[in-house]
Structures are given as C-alpha cells and as structure tokens.
Amino acid sequence: MTVWKIYLSRFKYVLPVILILLVITIFPLVYSLSLSFFHCDLRTGGRWIFAGVDNYVQALFHDSRVWSSFRNTLMIGGPSIGLQLLIGLGLAILLHRNIYGKSVIISLLVTPVMISPIVAGLKWRMLYHEKYGAINAFLRMLGLDAQWAWLADRNLAVLAVIFTDVWVWTPLVMMVVLAGLQSIPLECYESAKIDGASSFQAFSYITLPLLKLPILAVVLIRMIDTIKLFDIIYVLTMGGPGGRTETISFYAYLVGFRHFRMGYAAAISYIILIVTIALTMIFIRLMRPKEA
Amino acid sequence: MRKRTQVLIKAVLIYAGLALALFAALFPIAWTVSTSFKHIGEYYTYPPVWVPREPTLANYQYILYTAGLGYLRNSLVISSLNTLLVLLVSIPAAYGIARFWGGRGSLPFWILSQRMFPPIAVIIPLFLLMRRVGLIDTHLGLVGVYSTFNAAFAVWLLIGFFVEFPKEIEEAAMVDGCTRGSALVRIVLPLISPGIVVTGIFCFIFSCNEFLFALILTREAARTVSVQLSAFLAPTRILWGEMSALIIISIIPIFIMTMAVQKYLVKGLTFGAVKG
Known part of the structure; x- marks a missing residue:
C-alpha cells in the first residue's frame, strides 16, 4: 500500500463531517464575505450592486449604532462575567467539601444553564413586571416603595439583562471552577501546611494560580457567548429602552432581518467575527504555558 | 468548646450560602410553575399572588388541546x-x-x-x-x-x-x-x-x-x-x-x-x- 492509499483509507472516516462543515459553515462564510462588498437590499429586489468597502466604512465611521452596540455589549458583558466569576468561584469553594446531598444540590443549581436562554428570558420578564412581577413584590415586602419599571428604565434595563445573564451562566462557571478545584492534588495543601502557610496564603498561592487555566477558559467561552448574546435581549428588551441594551449581534440582526440590508449586515457580521477571532487569539496566548 | 462553636458557625454559614444560591437558581422556575396554574384573573392581580388560590389546569388544557x-x-x-x-x-x-x-x-x-x-x-x-x-x-x-x-x-x-x-x-x-x-x-x-x-x-x-x-x-x-x-x-x-x-x-x-x-x-x- 502506498502512503497515499493509507492516507485515503484514513481520511474516509472524517470526510462526512468535513463535507457538512464545508457546506454549512465555510461556504456561507465565503458567500457572506463577498456579500459584504455589495449593496443588497431585499426591499428593493435584492440585486447585488458592487460597493467596494463602502459597507465597512459606513459601519466603522458613519454608523454610531455600531459603536454604541459594541459599548452596550461591553457594559453588559463586563459586569455580568465579573459577577459570574465572583459568585461561581464562591459557590465552587462552598461545594468543594463533604456536604450532605452534594450531588442533588449541584444538579439543582445547574438547571439554569440547561434551560434555553429564551425560556430564561421569558421567566425573568415575568419576574421583572412592575406591577405583577415578583421582584418588585419582594422589594415591597422589604418596605421599599418599589414600582420600578425594570425593563423600561434606561439604567435598570441594563441591570435586568445583566442579572438574567448571571442567573443563566453562573452555574457553568461554578462547575468549571469546581472541576478545577477537584483536580488540585491534596499533597500541595499538606506540604503548604507543614511549611506553615495560613489557609488564606494557601488559597492565594496554590488554589488561585492552579485555577488560572480553567478560569481563563471559561472567561473566553463566556466572552464569545456575550458577543453572540441575542436570545435574552430579544425576549427581555428588544434592544430598548432607547437602544441601551442593543448588543452587537442584536444590531446585526436588526439590520439584516428588520431593515433587510443584507450586504451591510454581512459587513457588520464580519466585523463581529474579526473581534471574536482577535479575542480568542489573545486568550489562547494567555493560556499557553510560559517557557521558563 | 470554642473550637466547636467555630466549626458550627462555619457549617451554618456554608449551608446558608448554598440555600441562598438554591433559592436564587430555583425561584424563577418555581414562579413559572405557580403561574402555570393561575387563571388570567390571578396572574394579572396586584399585588401578585405567590401561590394560586384557585389552581387550574386550564393553561395546560389550552396548550395540549x-x-x-x-x-x-x-x-x-x-x-x-x-x-x-x-x-x-x-x-x-x-x-x-x-x-x-x-x-x-x-x-x-x-x-x-x-x-x-x-x-x-x-x-x-x-x-x-x-x-x-x-x-x-x-x-x-x-x-x-x-x-x-x-x-x-x-x-x-x-x-x-x-x-x-x-x-x-x-x-x-x-x-x-x-x-x-x-x-x-x-x-x-x-x-x-x-x-x-x-x-x-x-x-x-x-x-x-x-x-x-x-x-x-x-x-x-x-x-x-x-x-x-x-x-x-x-x-x-x-x-x-x-x-x-x-x-x-x-x-x-x-x-x-x-x-x-x-x-x-x-x-x-x-x-x-x-x-x-
């Protein structure tokens, strides 16, 4: 058998998957790239008119909504991922010991991740209702005169989206950190104890450095997800009030499927793609072990 | 004695933290379950009703039939x-x-x-x-x-x-x-x-x-x-x-x-x- 024949006989195993990926991802991405250099408006027949880099110039320099939607994504994603890390880390530390009913507690805590974001968004939309919702009712029980319009107030709406995102994704962070904690060998702590380290010192010099990799990995995953953030916005605020919660993916959706400007939407989606790839490369570099 | 109280306090804090987390994770689901058994008059009531007073299966009937x-x-x-x-x-x-x-x-x-x-x-x-x-x-x-x-x-x-x-x-x-x-x-x-x-x-x-x-x-x-x-x-x-x-x-x-x-x-x- 020649080398080529062996190679072919191995390749046939992977071929079907590669074909599917080519047809449904690579081909559309190439199509989309070429589309981004054309004007293509479905309301006026959808003919392709060559535009050069017009769409990109428009998006980067003349469309303030592109920038404000990037800013909104950051304003939602930053605090949200921060809170997820804080709460997730705390919960993982609480769970990393012998606890009565641990596996049941974990299964219950994890449910928000497995429910679809649409369902999560709808649930929270009920809770946020100013008159009939449970959150204002709680606050009133605490003696506040809460008639807050969580989804209609400029600042509260951002908070409302952040809380929902935190509710959905904190369990994921928790599970990842917990898995990281469980992989740290006990001997590390024992030798630290013999060397006279306090438990706080053990935490900051052993636990945190060894958790760096899983934490970076989960932050990267959550950042990519935040750039994709669409479902929760769609059911909670529709980007409102006044565009305050309009994230970049949501704006691209509006341009493409509400205004039907396909060429322009393709250009915006390519800008999103480039940002995602850049972020991923930075994180993969951070995660690579340093050569000493 | 002092040591035992410390351990006890720690355990109480741990379980309190987990209970709080469980409440936060499950409350929205519980509220949805409760709402699914309310008829329209009840889920549009001010102040909101926590547990339906006249539970009904009408919503499930509507969805399924x-x-x-x-x-x-x-x-x-x-x-x-x-x-x-x-x-x-x-x-x-x-x-x-x-x-x-x-x-x-x-x-x-x-x-x-x-x-x-x-x-x-x-x-x-x-x-x-x-x-x-x-x-x-x-x-x-x-x-x-x-x-x-x-x-x-x-x-x-x-x-x-x-x-x-x-x-x-x-x-x-x-x-x-x-x-x-x-x-x-x-x-x-x-x-x-x-x-x-x-x-x-x-x-x-x-x-x-x-x-x-x-x-x-x-x-x-x-x-x-x-x-x-x-x-x-x-x-x-x-x-x-x-x-x-x-x-x-x-x-x-x-x-x-x-x-x-x-x-x-x-x-x-x-x-x-x-x-x-």
Whole structure:
C-alpha cells in the first residue's frame, strides 16, 4: 500500500463531517464575505450592486449604532462575567467539601444553564413586571416603595439583562471552577501546611494560580457567548429602552432581518467575527504555558 | 468548646450560602410553575399572588388541546433527526481522529473553531441560499443547519471517549479476523455507548434550545417551541399562564436529560476545554 492509499483509507472516516462543515459553515462564510462588498437590499429586489468597502466604512465611521452596540455589549458583558466569576468561584469553594446531598444540590443549581436562554428570558420578564412581577413584590415586602419599571428604565434595563445573564451562566462557571478545584492534588495543601502557610496564603498561592487555566477558559467561552448574546435581549428588551441594551449581534440582526440590508449586515457580521477571532487569539496566548 | 462553636458557625454559614444560591437558581422556575396554574384573573392581580388560590389546569388544557401540538412535534422531529445525523457522521470522524491522528493535530481544532463563529455571520448567507432553494420553513433546513454546530461539538466530545478506549481490545478483535470497520461496530461502539448517549443527549438539548436560526429560518409549518414561546410576547396582553404551561411542558424532558448527563456537564458545556 502506498502512503497515499493509507492516507485515503484514513481520511474516509472524517470526510462526512468535513463535507457538512464545508457546506454549512465555510461556504456561507465565503458567500457572506463577498456579500459584504455589495449593496443588497431585499426591499428593493435584492440585486447585488458592487460597493467596494463602502459597507465597512459606513459601519466603522458613519454608523454610531455600531459603536454604541459594541459599548452596550461591553457594559453588559463586563459586569455580568465579573459577577459570574465572583459568585461561581464562591459557590465552587462552598461545594468543594463533604456536604450532605452534594450531588442533588449541584444538579439543582445547574438547571439554569440547561434551560434555553429564551425560556430564561421569558421567566425573568415575568419576574421583572412592575406591577405583577415578583421582584418588585419582594422589594415591597422589604418596605421599599418599589414600582420600578425594570425593563423600561434606561439604567435598570441594563441591570435586568445583566442579572438574567448571571442567573443563566453562573452555574457553568461554578462547575468549571469546581472541576478545577477537584483536580488540585491534596499533597500541595499538606506540604503548604507543614511549611506553615495560613489557609488564606494557601488559597492565594496554590488554589488561585492552579485555577488560572480553567478560569481563563471559561472567561473566553463566556466572552464569545456575550458577543453572540441575542436570545435574552430579544425576549427581555428588544434592544430598548432607547437602544441601551442593543448588543452587537442584536444590531446585526436588526439590520439584516428588520431593515433587510443584507450586504451591510454581512459587513457588520464580519466585523463581529474579526473581534471574536482577535479575542480568542489573545486568550489562547494567555493560556499557553510560559517557557521558563 | 470554642473550637466547636467555630466549626458550627462555619457549617451554618456554608449551608446558608448554598440555600441562598438554591433559592436564587430555583425561584424563577418555581414562579413559572405557580403561574402555570393561575387563571388570567390571578396572574394579572396586584399585588401578585405567590401561590394560586384557585389552581387550574386550564393553561395546560389550552396548550395540549386548543393550541395544537404542531411546534412540540416540530421540535421533537428536528432535534431527533439532527441528533441521529450528527452521531452518524461524527462517530467515524471522532474514531478516525482518535486512532490515526492521536486525537490531536489541527483537524480537531479546526472543527472546534466552527463553534466560535458568531451565528449571525453564518445566518445571512444561509437565509439567502435557503430562500432560493425553498428550504425556509422546512424540517430539513433546520436539521441541516443544526448539524454543523452539533457535529463540531460531538466530534470533539467523542474524541475523548475514543482516546480513553484501550487500543488492545480492538487489535485483539482484528487479529481474530474482524476488519477495522466491523471491530468498530461490534466491539468499540457497544463498549463506549455511554459516551455516545451523553453526546446524543447534549446534541438533542442544544437543538431544542436554539433560537436565532429557528426564528429566522421558520415561519409556521416548521416553527419550534422556542419560537412559539417568543410569540407569546404580544404587544397588548401577554398570556403568561398559557406561556408558563408551555415552558413547564418543554423543560421537563430537558431536566430529566440533564440529570442523566450530570457527570459530563462540564466537559460538554465547555467543549472539552475543561476536564470534568
């Protein structure tokens, strides 16, 4: 058998998957790239008119909504991922010991991740209702005169989206950190104890450095997800009030499927793609072990 | 004595923290359950009622009999077909990568990178192409679209199971006269079937939960539960009770499946970036 024949006989195993990926991802991405250099408006027949880099110039320099939607994504994603890390880390530390009913507690805590974001968004939309919702009712029980319009107030709406995102994704962070904690060998702590380290010192010099990799990995995953953030916005605020919660993916959706400007939407989606790839490369570099 | 009080206080704090977390995680679900048993007068009451005073099954009756089961069936058909298709193509691929490329190399990374693409970048061309060939609002269209991101994920997860499987068993079968293909089907697959089931369950849940593609690529005939749920958000009066009933019906199977794959949750949800 020649080398080529062996190679072919191995390749046939992977071929079907590669074909599917080519047809449904690579081909559309190439199509989309070429589309981004054309004007293509479905309301006026959808003919392709060559535009050069017009769409990109428009998006980067003349469309303030592109920038404000990037800013909104950051304003939602930053605090949200921060809170997820804080709460997730705390919960993982609480769970990393012998606890009565641990596996049941974990299964219950994890449910928000497995429910679809649409369902999560709808649930929270009920809770946020100013008159009939449970959150204002709680606050009133605490003696506040809460008639807050969580989804209609400029600042509260951002908070409302952040809380929902935190509710959905904190369990994921928790599970990842917990898995990281469980992989740290006990001997590390024992030798630290013999060397006279306090438990706080053990935490900051052993636990945190060894958790760096899983934490970076989960932050990267959550950042990519935040750039994709669409479902929760769609059911909670529709980007409102006044565009305050309009994230970049949501704006691209509006341009493409509400205004039907396909060429322009393709250009915006390519800008999103480039940002995602850049972020991923930075994180993969951070995660690579340093050569000493 | 002092020491014991300290331990006790610590234990109380730990359980209090966990109780608080459980409350936060489960309250929205409990509220939905409660709303699903309220009639319209009760879920539009000020101040809100915590537990329905006159519990009713009317919402469930509305979902199961009046509204029709079309979208529940659509979700089920699309997710099952997708899971089957994905397993069919990704089992050989994962096997090949694990055996011939040692589970490493650029191929698995390339497959995984498919998962990072923002869906909005793929959906515009897919929408235009599918509109041209008449695949909008068909089961086939969504099954095909979902198969990419699930195939990437499934290959990635399955590689782990194949790499862990001892080569020797397979080689023994081949010495005894099996071809590579029949050794895979008769020996390897039955032994790693738990891994295949876990992968299948994840694919099923992901396709059930997907929203953006379903929203853009379906209209009426192939509308899924996710899209139907978002359609409850009418501008005037939202039927919260009916919507809650549909939410509860649709999350019960997901909940059961989650319990089944609990051991693999971290691995599945991070695409193997973190070992669970």
